[in-house]
Amino acid sequence: MFSRLQWSGPRWLLMSCVMLTTATFGQAAAQESTPAPPGDSEITSQLPAADLPTMNEQGYLFELESSWTGSFETVPSEAPVYRLDVPAHDAASVEAIASRLGIEGTVEDQGSGSFAIEGESGTYFVTGGLAQYLSRAEIPEGDLPNDEQAVAFAREWLRQTELLPADAGDGVVLERVEEPARVIVAIEPIRPENLLSTYPSITIIMGPDAVVLEASFRWSDLNTADTYSLRPVDTAWTEVAEKRSYLEVGVPAGFADPGTTITGQAVYDQVSIGYTVSGIPGETQYLQPVYVFTGSLTPEGSSESFPITAYVPALVNSQ
Incomplete structure (x- = not known):
């Protein structure tokens, strides 16, 4: 979709050509x-x-x-x-983040600023302006949280793992999926208002009982360029x-x-x-x-x- 919270993908429009998002979102x-x-x-x-x-x-x-x-x-x-300054990562910082996510393993330096760590509980991968967490937790039976609960749980999970940026906004529910039961929450920076792109943002996918199954971090520090x-x-x-x-x-x-x-x-x-x-x-x-x-x-x-x-x-x- 487009507007404030669209999924990432190719974006430049071709000359004299109409570009349309999916029918669901316009x-x-x-x-x-x-x-x-x-x-x-x-x-x-x-x-x-x-x-x-x-x-x-x-x-x-x-x-x-x-x-x-x-x-x-x-x-x-x-x-x-605003200039987007991508946080720098090294093996030590990736290992520290993985530890807070409950992942125990050895960090693999994949070159060009890319790192990965894999453990029994999940994986964590960093490259450029993207960091991604995939959980291997058992998915419980139960109900999905409602929208308000989903946003609150997402923010609390980020806070507990020390991954909630200081300038993070409240968050919104992007989508709810019936099968398999999933709710997708997106969090954008407080400023600037009316952000049209999906970057910077954090996307969190939760299952029943608000279990976090996946999190994608496309985040940068925002500094006023001029x-x-x-x-x-x-x-x-x-x-x-x-x-x-x-x-x-x-x-x-x-x-x-x-x-x-x-x-x-x-x-x-x-x-x-x-x-x-x-x-x-x-x-x-x-x-x-x-x-x-x-x-x-x-x-x-x-x-x-x-x-x-x-x-x-x-x-x-x-x-």
Whole structure:
């Protein structure tokens, strides 16, 4: 899915191609690629391009007429950019974490900053910006915790294992699975608000009786890199109106055949600032601002309306 908590995967949209998420969580699309905005910031240097979602299972294309009925008055003219600093690990730190997870074994140095340790109770693996824990605990019979309990149990488990970051947010339930019984909790950093990417985040999979079966840590320390000028919001809106934005559209599965070009009227009435990752994994990465325009889409020939969101990179000096 896309929005605040999507699963990781390939993200850049192809030019002139619509990209959609799964039907369960809505669909993302692009009408055309967004060109680099004119002008240079007097404050900061150029950043890598914003990383936006690319999933397109149904292959829809969108040819929409868009209009704006909201106000731009509350939109800021500048915003902070956050540098993502990946924690460094060595064999000793990995062994210490594994011990807190109840794993006894020998740490294997796999090179290039990757380490693994395996024991009777589970495994722990670290590479780059990812750390993963897999439990071998016996899965009990019983009920899954409700959403509130699941989030509370996830945070408490992280606290007890000393893996809860100081800047971790409250957490939300991503998904519940009936068979096998699983509940998936995601925790994001407190800041920035409206995080669109899945990085940084912690994902915890629990079974009955809130037994933690798996945990994935895609976490970094967030440091304010600088304050960046934003392209004028009316200029960003022009990208939406002229069909050069990236779209997330809540058209349900089966609405049209795969590959169909959907036409219609999109009316937007809200705009806010979201954040997404930029930069190549393994190199310096950032969280940078993106304009998020929201509204509703009425496909041609349909009496139904569906939520629509358009994303436009907000930085003047993002490639």
